[in-house]
Amino acid sequence: xxxxxxxxxxxxxxxxxxxxxxxEQHMGHRAMYWYKQKAKKPPELMFVYSYEKLSINESVxxxxxxxxxxxxxxxxxxxxxxxxxxxxxLCASSQEPDRSYGYTFGSGTxxxxx
Amino acid sequence: xxxxxxxxxxxxxxxxxxVSMNCTSSSIFNTWLWYKQDPGExxxxxIALYKAGELTSNGRLTAQFGITRKDSFLNISASIPxxxxxxxxxxxxxxxxxKLIFGTGTLLAVQP
Numbered sequence: 001x002x003x004x005x006x007x008x009x010x011x012x013x014x015x016x017x018x019x020x021x022x023x024e025q026h027m028g029h030r031a032m033y034w035y036k037q038k039a040k041k042p043p044e045l046m047f048v049y050s051y052e053k054l055s056i057n058e059s060v061x062x063x064x065x066x067x068x069x070x071x072x073x074x075x076x077x078x079x080x081x082x083x084x085x086x087x088x089x090l091c092a093s094s095q096e097p098d099r100s101y102g103y104t105f106g107s108g109t110x111x112x113x114x
Numbered sequence: 115x116x117x118x119x120x121x122x123x124x125x126x127x128x129x130x131x132x133v134s135m136n137c138t139s140s141s142i143f144n145t146w147l148w149y150k151q152d153p154g155e156x157x158x159x160x161i162a163l164y165k166a167g168e169l170t171s172n173g174r175l176t177a178q179f180g181i182t183r184k185d186s187f188l189n190i191s192a193s194i195p196x197x198x199x200x201x202x203x204x205x206x207x208x209x210x211x212x213k214l215i216f217g218t219g220t221l222l223a224v225q226p
Contacts, residue, residue, distance in 0.1 A: 004156075006156075033214075040219065040221075041219075042202055042218060042219055043157065043202075043216055045213055053176075063186075092156075092214075098209055098211060099179070099208070099212070100144045100145035100164070100207075102145065102147045102162045102206070103214050104155035105149075105157070105158070106156050107154075108154070108155065108156045110154065
């Protein structure tokens with residue numbers, strides 16, 4: 001299995017809703033990442049999990065809450081989002097956090113906040 | 115922070131033409147990567163470069179890791195319609211802050 005699987009593919013939520021994005025990989029990768037991508041822009045790093053521990057938070061607002069239940073799963077919990085949070089949310093993984101092998105990306109969740 | 119400047123911003127070419135795009139950085143990277151992204155999908159890795167001066171091919175794609183470790187280029191030969199998409203360079207510096215930093219992207223349009 002050489003894939004990163006993200007669900008759901010599309011999500012529409014209101015500003016008072018609570019929802020979660022899910023990400024799964026079975027490649028034995030020990031680092032996992034959340035990126036946010038706006039239209040026609042490069043992906044921007046949000047969070048890094050290294051050996052299931054949060055190692056980098058790029059000053060992301062607390063309405064985004066990541067969770068890594070085990071080495072294969074990564075969640076992003078969403079609460080009280082704003083319309084400007086609408087974007088493509090990408091999950092990625094890599095073999096080891098401190099080795100430069102590049103990342104494998106999932107197909108993303110297209111989030112619309114109304 | 116680190117920034118990767120990618121050029122050109124967009125290219126509109128005829129099928130069969132060759133394409134060249136490049137990426138420059140103000141900082142040194144240990145690894146250079148080139149990704150392609152189709153609309154509504156995640157980036158897909160095309161080529162990874164691990165050593166300064168390295169030249170690597172993947173089918174019609176060729177990429178090089180600059181000697182100074184601050185730049186890289188990607189060439190696509192004999193373009194075809196399915197080459198359409200956004201191409202991103204990305205760099206990693208290794209160690210504790212081994213974040214993948216993306217370039218600004220090159221939009222490629224190929225006319226049959």
